[in-house]
Amino acid sequence: MADIKKEHQLIVSVSPHIKSEETTSRIMWSVNASLLPAVVMGAYFFGPRAVFTVAISIITAVLSEYIFQKALKRKIAVNDGSAFLTGLLLGMNLPPSVPFYIPVIGSFVAVVITKQLFGGLGFNVFNPALIGRAFLLISFPKLMTIWKEPTAAFVQLDAKTTATPLGILKEEGLSKLMEVFGDKINLYTQLLVGHRAGSIGETSSIALLIGAAFLLYRGYISWHIPVSFLGTAAIIAWIFGAKGTLFAGDPIVHLLSGGMLLGAFFMATDYVTCPSVKKGQILFGIGCGFLTMLIRLKGGYPEGVMFAILIMNCFSPLIDRGFKTKVFGARKEGNK
C-alpha cells in the first residue's frame, strides 16, 4: 500500500507541471554580460575615469530602484538585473569625461522617473537608459558633448578633446574624416576596434558585435529589429549620405559610428519598450533606422539613434495592435 502519510503531503498545483529554466533575471544578467566586451574596450581606450563613470551609473541605478521600492513598500526586485542593466547602458552612453554627478542624475531619471513611476519593470513606455541620456543631453548639452581622444593607455588621465567621427562627418564631410583617419581601410579598422572618440561603450564595434552574437545565439534577441534597423539606416546612408549626389554615401561608416550598433542590438531590442510581435518589430526597426538617418543627415545633432528609438518606443503599443497575430486557421478560411 502506498504510504498514507506521504499521501497527505502530495503537492497539488495546476498544469503545466514543468517549466523552462529561463527566468527574467537570467535574461537580464546575460544581457549585462554580453555588454562586458564593449565596456572593457571602453575602459581600455578611455581610462579609469570611464570605468568610474559606468560604475557610478550602475550603483545609482540599483540604489535608486532599491530605495524607491523600499519607500513604496513594493517587492524589492533589484536582483533581477534590470536596474543594473539600465545603469550599465546609461554609463556606456555617456562621454568618458563627464563629472560624476552626471551619471547620478541620469540614473535617477532613468530608473525612478522613467521606470518606477510607470509601475516598474514591464510597465515603462520608454527605454529608461535612453530617457536618462536624453535628459542629460538636453539639460547639460556642453558636458554631454565633450569627447575625448581615445588613448589606448589606461594610465593616461587627461586625454585631448576631439570630435566624434559623426561630428566630423556632419560638419566637414567624408573627405575630412578620411584625412583624420588616413585611408578608408584604416577608418573602417579603427571604427571596428573602437579607436575613436565617442561614448564609453559605443566605440568598439567588434566588442558590440561579439555581445550581440551571444544574445542572438542564446535567443535573447532576434534578428528582426537589428537587421531592419541597420538595413534601413544603411540603405538611406548609401542613397542620401553624400552631399549633392545620390547613391554615393558610405553606409559602413554610418553603421560603425555613433551609437548605431549599441542602439540596434542592445537598446531598440529592449523587450519592454519594443513591439512583441515579430512582424511589428520589423516595422519598428525600419522606423528606428529611418529616424536615425533623418536626424543624422538633416537634424541638428550628429547622432540620431537615441531620439529615433525613443520616438519609436511611443509607437510600440500601436504597432502591436496593428500587427496582432493571426489565429491558427484564420488565414485560409475553409481551406481544404
Add this chain to the structure above:
Amino acid sequence: MATATFKGGIHPPDKKELSKDKNILPTKPPKRVVIPLVQHIGAPCKLAVSVGQEVKKGDVVGTPEGFVSAPVHSSVSGKVIAIGDFPLATGRMVTSVVIENNNREEWTSLKDNPDYIKLSPDELKAKVRDAGIVGMGGAAFPAHVKLSPPKEKPVDVVILNGAECEPYLTADYRLMIERTQEVVEGLKILMKILGVNKGFIGIENNKPDAIEIMKNAVSGEPNIQVCELEVKYPQGAEKMLIKATIGREVPPRGLPMDVGVVVHNIGTAVAIYEAARYGKPLIERVVTVTGEGIKEPKNLMVKIGTLVSDLIEECGGFKSDAAKVISGGPMMGFAMYSLEVPVTKGTSGILVLPEEDIVHTDGFGPCIRCGRCIDICPMGLMPSMLSVLSEKGFYEETKDYNLFDCFECGSCTYVCPSKRPIVQLIRLAKSLVKP
C-alpha cells in the same frame, strides 16, 4: 526527409527514456475497482446495476444518456459492493460503482468474428458505440460521435495520432511497437466506417523504431501512410497534427471534420479493433506509470477502475522524495491530492515527480513583454496580452485577443521567464465571459 510540423510549439525534455523500453505488462488483479459513470466528455451515464448485484467482465454498469455519451462496463467479474460519489483525478466527484473482484475473470459473452471487416459501416460503428470507446489521448470524447460526421461535412482523411507529444508518456509508443497490426487494423476499420481511402499515422521522430515498424506494417497498404513529425509539444493536438500531416488548417473554433478529417488516438484504434472483432468493450487500457519519483517506471495494461494507489504499489512504490502525482502528462495533466482515484478511459499516464522537479509557482513577476509566448503559441494567439488583461480584470477585452481559441496546452506558461501563470489567467477569463 524533412519532418512535418506546425508553427510555434516548445521543446521540453521528453524524458521518455524512463519507460520507453518497458513492455506492456498486465497489472495484478485489483481487489476492487471503482468505476465512475462519467468517463467521457458529454452526458453522464445512467446507473444500470445495484448494490449486491453480481457482474461479469464486460457487463454494462452505466448506460449512455444522449448521443454524446458512452456506456461504461465492469472491468472485473465480481459483486457490486457500493455505489456512491468518488473523486476523479481532476478532483470532481462523480457517481461510481465499486465492484469487488472475485478474480474469476468471467467474461460476458464475447464472440470472435475474424470477418469483422465485412460488416457494414453502420454495424461497425454500433460496435464502437456499444463498446463505450472514447478518445484515449486524454480528452475522452466519445469515439462514435466523431465517426458520425454530418452530410454537409464529408470526411476524406483519417489520421491516427501517434505523436504522444507529452513528455514522459510512452503508452501509445508501446502499443505501436507491440501491437502494430492491431493499430493498423483499427485504422482500417475507421476508414471503412467513414468511407475514406486516405489514412495517415503521425508519429514524432523521437520514436524512430515505432516509425519504422509502422512503416513496415503498412507497406502493403497503398492507402495508409506513416508521417514523421518533428518532436515538439503540442504536436499531438488535433489541429497541429492535421496541419503537420496533411497541411490543412482547421478554422478557428472549427472541428477537424470542417476540413474533412477525423483524428483518433493510437490506443483508441486498438480498442476499436478489439470491439469490432470480438465485441470487447473498453475495460482496460495502457497506462504509463513513470517519473523520477517512482521506483520502477512501467507500462501497464490496467483495468478501468483500478486505483492509482494500486499502480504505485505495482511499480515498487514511491521514492522517498516523491512529491507530486499527476494523472496524465506534465503539460496538461492533473495533480492529484489523493491516490484513491480510479484509472479511467482517459488516463494515459501516472507521473510521479520528485521534490526537486516541482516548480513552485508562488510569486511571479510582471510581464516583460519578451514575446516568447507569442512566438510559441501554436494557435497564433497573444498569451501575454490575454494574461495581462485577465490579471487586470479586463475579462471582456480578452475576447479581442481570441480568448476562446486557446486550448490550454500550457506552452506559454512553460516558456514564460517571469513564471507568470498565463494559462491559468486565461482559464479564469474563459470562466468569466461568454464566448
